[in-house]
Amino acid sequence: MTTNRPVALVTGASSGIGKAAASALAEAGFEVVGTSRRASADDRREGVTFLDLDVASDTSVASLVDRVIERFGRIDVLVNNAGIGSAGAGEERSLTQDQQLFDINVFGLIRMTKAVLPHMRAQGSGRIINISSVLGFVPAPYMAAYAASKHAVEGYSESLDHEVRQHGVRVLLVEPAVTRTAFEANSPKPATPLPAYEQQRQVFERVMAAAMKDGDDPATVAKAIVAAAADPKPKLRYP
Numbered sequence: 001m002t003t004n005r006p007v008a009l010v011t012g013a014s015s016g017i018g019k020a021a022a023s024a025l026a027e028a029g030f031e032v033v034g035t036s037r038r039a040s041a042d043d044r045r046e047g048v049t050f051l052d053l054d055v056a057s058d059t060s061v062a063s064l065v066d067r068v069i070e071r072f073g074r075i076d077v078l079v080n081n082a083g084i085g086s087a088g089a090g091e092e093r094s095l096t097q098d099q100q101l102f103d104i105n106v107f108g109l110i111r112m113t114k115a116v117l118p119h120m121r122a123q124g125s126g127r128i129i130n131i132s133s134v135l136g137f138v139p140a141p142y143m144a145a146y147a148a149s150k151h152a153v154e155g156y157s158e159s160l161d162h163e164v165r166q167h168g169v170r171v172l173l174v175e176p177a178v179t180r181t182a183f184e185a186n187s188p189k190p191a192t193p194l195p196a197y198e199q200q201r202q203v204f205e206r207v208m209a210a211a212m213k214d215g216d217d218p219a220t221v222a223k224a225i226v227a228a229a230a231d232p233k234p235k236l237r238y239p
């Protein structure tokens with residue numbers, strides 16, 4: 001199956017921001033492939049073709065990109081959206097928890113980028129839109145590993161953008177504030193209850209409330225993603 005429309009690949013399109021972005025990109029005229037670890041073969045919903053993907057697996061990433069290229073011949077836009085949160089006091093979280101978080105939020109995004117970039121370079125065009133967070137540039141007590149993962153996404157994206165512009169490819173950032181999704185419910189809880197966790201959480205919530213606008217709708221973030229995908233003169237960052 002080929003398409004005359006530009007092809008957008010959105011990771012983590014089963015829920016929240018990714019789901020809203022996949023629908024908005026389809027409405028904006030893109031052929032959209034969304035991913036979910038829960039997708040079955042040839043799963044098509046609301047104008048979006050769903051394929052399975054675990055960004056933490058090298059073989060899953062390679063197989064997904066092969067399937068998209070086989071089916072549509074190109075990838076014009078990659079939205080690296082799949083991600084998890086995970087809170088807890090820095091010294092009480094296990095290193096394994098922090099490593100798992102990085103394996104999805106940072107190395108998942110890097111795995112996808114490495115797999116898609118050669119196709120975009122061969123095309124001489126493409127946009128990689130990385131979903132960071134306001135926590136990519138402000139601190140977040142009791143979410144240090146998560147904030148570190150998003151700071152890493154910022155540094156990786158901006159550096160790579162300078163590297164690949166010469167090949168017609170751009171790497172752009174979308175930095176959502178707190179957005180109403182199932183993010184917290186979908187995020188792993190501390191393996192053992194943290195002694196002062198509720199108290200820590202209250203402090204954290206006060207800091208966060210002061211640091212950012214609360215309650216953005218996923219559709220608002222999706223608009224920024226469509227703008228990044230379609231902007232004739234792309235900026236590095238979209239709010």
Ligand code: NDP
Binds near residue numbers: 083177
């Ligand atoms: P949701 O929990 O609603 O959605 C997360 C998505 O990521 C799901 O579709 C899930 O798909 C997918 N996902 C999780 N783990 C993996 C994995 N290992 N491999 C592939 N896909 C995976 O969260 P949001 O929509 O809120 O979050 C999306 C992005 O936005 C994240 O990167 C998050 O850090 C960022 N963000 C969120 C904010 C918020 O307040 N909600 C604020 C700022 C940034 P499935 O389970 O089907 O595989």
